[in-house]
Amino acid sequence: MIQPTLLNRTLIRFNLIEKVRAWRVGIPIMLFMGLPCYMMLISVIDSTEPEAAAKNVWNIFNNASIYFLLAYLFISDGLLTGRPTGEPETLNLLFTRPITRTCYVLSKFFCGFVGSTTVLSISVALTFGVATALGIVENPIDSPFILSIIFNCLSFSAFYVFLHSMPSLLGLVSYLFFSGCQTVGEIMSIGYSSSAPTFFKYVKDAILFFNYWFGDVFPSCVDFSLIASSYYACTELIVVYLSNLSLFLFLAILSLSIREFSYGSD
Amino acid sequence: MSIITVDNLSKHFRRAKIKAVQDVSFCVETGEIFGLIGPNGAGKTTIMACLLALIKPSSGQIKIDGKSPYDFDVKPLIGFLPERPCYNRWMNIHQFLTYHHMLAGMPAKDREKDIKEALEAVELEVDPKKRRVKELSRGMLQRVGLAQAIIGKPKIVFLDEPTSGMDPLGFIMIRKMLLRFKEQGTTAIVNSHHLLEVEKVCDRIAFIRGGKIEHLGSMDSFALQGQDVSLSWLPLASKNSDEIDVLLGELALKHDCKIIESTQESAKVSSPDKEHLAQFIQELIANNLMVYEAKSERRELVDLFLNKGENQ
Structure with a gap:
């Protein structure tokens, strides 16, 4: 008798191994692995200040879009199928199999996390190797640096699983809304002026309102090297981080649980 | 079970x-x-x-x-x-x-x-x-x-x-x-x-x-929800084809049957059940139509499908 589990080994195998064998996913992953060390190579060789150039290259690992794209590669089938949202209709058939919706969400989250952490670990190792070979003495690889990568992989995987579990249009709207709350809100908060024309003032107020309440929902990169010095900021960030992580996973499970999969044309 | x-x-x-x-x-x-x-x-x-x-x-x-x-x-x-x-x-x-x-x-x-x-x-x-x-x-x-x-x-x-x-x-x-x-x-x-x-x-x-x-x-x-029968009778000198059509129509109405097609010597009849069909044939004979053959045709599912659709 099959027992319900939290992680499904079939989903893990197909998302972490079988999918990567396909060139459409395999090549981008190779690029993610190799690009930072290639950049290290050309930046250092071409620069008059190699240490500063190397530092800039290491900043790549603090870029939110890298984490988001890696989570997308391991969680969604979009790149393989040529459809941006993957193949949500395959869920109809999947959920007639002995797999719970919680297990589906957690397995996808696990694949996103393990896949992106592995790719970035290899990338960091390769970049470190190239930097050392080029005589760069300073490197940022320490516990906060590694913790930052792990935490970022976790948060972006959770966020992408949340988007992936929503119906396609709602997922896109959620992405635009949360990213808008964060980025537009931050832009608006700069140069806020009370003498602005009334209409624009209201628009600004509305955007700032959403930024205040939802601006932290869209994951941003956590940098432990920066926050380690401040206890208060660290505590606040970790609370926000953990609440967002659990919220995304909870919403993903909830969304799949209440969704109906009407597959027919009748 | x-x-x-x-x-x-x-x-x-x-x-x-x-x-x-x-x-x-x-x-x-x-x-x-x-x-x-x-x-x-x-x-x-x-x-x-x-x-x-x-x-x-x-x-x-x-x-x-x-x-x-x-x-x-x-x-x-x-x-x-x-x-x-x-x-x-x-x-x-x-x-x-x-x-x-x-x-x-x-x-x-x-x-x-x-x-x-x-x-x-x-x-x-x-x-x-x-x-x-x-x-x-x-x-x-x-x-x-x-x-x-x-x-x-x-x-x-x-x-x-x-x-x-x-x-x-x-x-x-x-x-x-x-x-x-x-x-x-x-x-x-x-x-x-x-x-x-x-x-x-x-x-x-x-x-x-x-x-x-x-x-x-x-x-x-x-x-068995429906019964189709092909009926054949001997040619009649006393009734022309219009009279036969009128007779078939009246009897079909009386016994809840439906004439699908008819000629001067035969007809294809659809009835809701066996009892209605038997009464229909009995009355045909009573009206001097010398029925010599009644071939039951099992309705194809497709006909029933269409009929059920039409009846709604």
Whole structure:
């Protein structure tokens, strides 16, 4: 008798191994692995200040879009199928199999996390190797640096699983809304002026309102090297981080649980 | 013993304001081939989706092997062929069947044997490791879908339009597969528009229209819902063809029969049951029409399907 589990080994195998064998996913992953060390190579060789150039290259690992794209590669089938949202209709058939919706969400989250952490670990190792070979003495690889990568992989995987579990249009709207709350809100908060024309003032107020309440929902990169010095900021960030992580996973499970999969044309 | 029981199942789509299924009740016996037939929009697919726990019923109760369809223990019992081939297109056939074999919780040591058997059962003669799902034709996709449905050796198979996109050889293969299910004691629920295949293989059928079951029973009971008879009589000098037409019309009206076609010496009559037909023939004879032949014609399911549609 099959027992319900939290992680499904079939989903893990197909998302972490079988999918990567396909060139459409395999090549981008190779690029993610190799690009930072290639950049290290050309930046250092071409620069008059190699240490500063190397530092800039290491900043790549603090870029939110890298984490988001890696989570997308391991969680969604979009790149393989040529459809941006993957193949949500395959869920109809999947959920007639002995797999719970919680297990589906957690397995996808696990694949996103393990896949992106592995790719970035290899990338960091390769970049470190190239930097050392080029005589760069300073490197940022320490516990906060590694913790930052792990935490970022976790948060972006959770966020992408949340988007992936929503119906396609709602997922896109959620992405635009949360990213808008964060980025537009931050832009608006700069140069806020009370003498602005009334209409624009209201628009600004509305955007700032959403930024205040939802601006932290869209994951941003956590940098432990920066926050380690401040206890208060660290505590606040970790609370926000953990609440967002659990919220995304909870919403993903909830969304799949209440969704109906009407597959027919009748 | 019933393996599936459905009691007063209703499903309303509130947003679309559609009552897709209304108070539907039926049961399916173990090892039975049960057909769900009806015109487009009748609610067949909605019933199947409720049985598969893909959509939640608005009211009513479903039991599969004594448990709710949402119960985890029910899932390993079922195999499902969807109407639309919503498969993982990027996988090759072997990967796709491996994926579903693993999902069904089948032992890894039997995997290659089970995949081979499933492909043989659906008569798919391609290299499963070289052909991707997205490269397959509609008929081949349907065969892969069928292989997927049986790969977990299910006790209950749900087949939604199994012959969709199939060639005549595919029809024969499906029929053979359904007969094999009967031999093995596997229960099958077949949702189909291809009535001929339903008629030949199903033990019982439910005719659904407007979200309600209009008829439920064996194929024979379904056929007895109506009776078609070809009548022939000796030529009459005393009555011309117009008079015969008038007579046939009057008697048909009197006995709830319908004249499908008529000539001066014969007529094809449809009656609601045997009693009405017997009275109709008796009165024809009483009116000096010397009936010498009455050939009963078993109604094809397709005729009943159309008639039920027309009568609504």
